[in-house]
Amino acid sequence: MTALSVLVGSVVTIGMLWVVPTGLALLDGPRPPGWEPLRRAWPLLAAPGALSLWLPRSGISTALAAVYALATLALALQAPARLFLTRSLRPGEVAVLTALLAPSVAGLALVAERASYPLLGFDLDLLALTVPHFHFAGFAAALVAGLLCRAADGPAARFAALSVPAGTLLVLIGYFVDDWAELAGAVVLTAGMTTVAVLTLRERRGTATADRLTRGLLGVSALVLFVTMLLALSWALGEATGLPHLSLTWTAATHGLGNALGFTVCALLAHRRLRADRTTPPAPAGLPARPRTELPA
Template identity: 50%
Template sequence: MTVLVGWILALGMVVVVPLGLRLLGDDRQRLGAVGQVWPFAGLLGGLSLLLDRGDTFAVVLACCYAAVAAWLAVLALSRLPRRRSLAPVEVAVLTAMVSPTIAASSLIAERGGWELLGFGMTTQLLTVAHFHYAGFAAALVAGLTASRAPSPSSSVAALTVPAGIALVFLGYFTGDGVELAGAVVLTAGMWLLGWTVWRDVAPSARSRPTRALFAVSAAVLAATMLLALSWAAGQVWDAVPHLSLTWMAATHGLANALGFAVCGLLAWRRLQRAGDTPATNVMSG
């Protein structure tokens, strides 16, 4: 595991998920507690990455992180009977809430040096990253966008982002062709999400820095998802040019982590602090 990949994964656990949970924190009784605990759990998960693979203490730290992620997944399951809805916003929010559990499970296996379900260490690291940034951050932003700016495009994005995430994950089990189909669906959903944020959400923010953060988050997707699409196509057809995994981490991974996820969630947080929040009756538990 490269140092850069480790930093990207730690950023997802320590910064991205806690920041996103604040945006879902209108229901204080249910999400407030897990949101308060998560920064500490994320720190433990991040520390596990500093230890050697196979170290027992690294596995223990990863398990601590997984326990809090499972707590969030239980809250997602308990949300279903209360909301009684599978509207696009709900699909996106539920995807965001369960994704860290999948990431944490893969983290435990990778830290222990175990081939979970036959997957190697590289695939497991990709799973950790995929379900923190696409699974959690992108699905959450899709839900927030569909809540704040209801439209056909935001609703489609709130469905295609989770569908693309699921197809990419299914492709790990079934083959590169399914993973490519997932990359196509996810790329289409992310591009549509970026366009909707640029067109409908960013102009509505009163603060210029907030508008700038939204603009950066939306614009980054144009390039990063093209890289993801070319990489997935390159696994199916050798003739398709694509970057190596090392360069994908340095470009697609880093830009999505900082440019899309951090900038985007900071922009939504600024809206929340300004009192200009998404519809709380939709985003609360």
């Protein structure tokens, strides 16, 4: 296996087995039929897909990837079912619907890549990179934008909730058009993700009662996002103009790994802790409050 395939495989494994089920658990609102069984069974359904990443391209790895692709299609079907129940296309809800749809693109790309099939003319390396892109930009970033929009609705939050899905879609369209179209998508996505970072820092300031670990996770996720999106924009600009820029492998190692671990994992951990704090009932009078986990001073 090449260094790029090992890196992509490691990142995608985290996305499949932890990011998606953790993100789904953070969603509120109506639960379409089949939601809970699918959410609870997700790690089991994702395991074959994760295993396929570490096997040579073959019929076996393609079949394992197909199991995961079917799970992502089942998740995608939750989007129209949720839309039917909410009858809402508010920005925060658009971001959530995008998050539900995005893994299916990754699942389809994974099956094609494992089968050594150049789907729509894309080479196998590009298909391999499409898988993490639609787990982390398509699913995780859209979901976080939706959570931020629901927590503090306002012009900036609505912009983030719309521009992250729009940028992800435009980058995908750019694959079919040319490098300049992809650059346009990268600009929109960077604008949306940068707004997510600003909103995250604002949320960090507004959670004075949260423990230091939660506030630290929010701060790290925002600061990492500023850097990683500049790297992504630099790569897209270099591809379109010919200006010097990092290679695809180094972009995946910096932008990709930073987005996966520095932004996504930290942001989801922070939001999970914030959600737990909001749903934990206060201690009865006369009893000590639930202890918080804090970083050493």
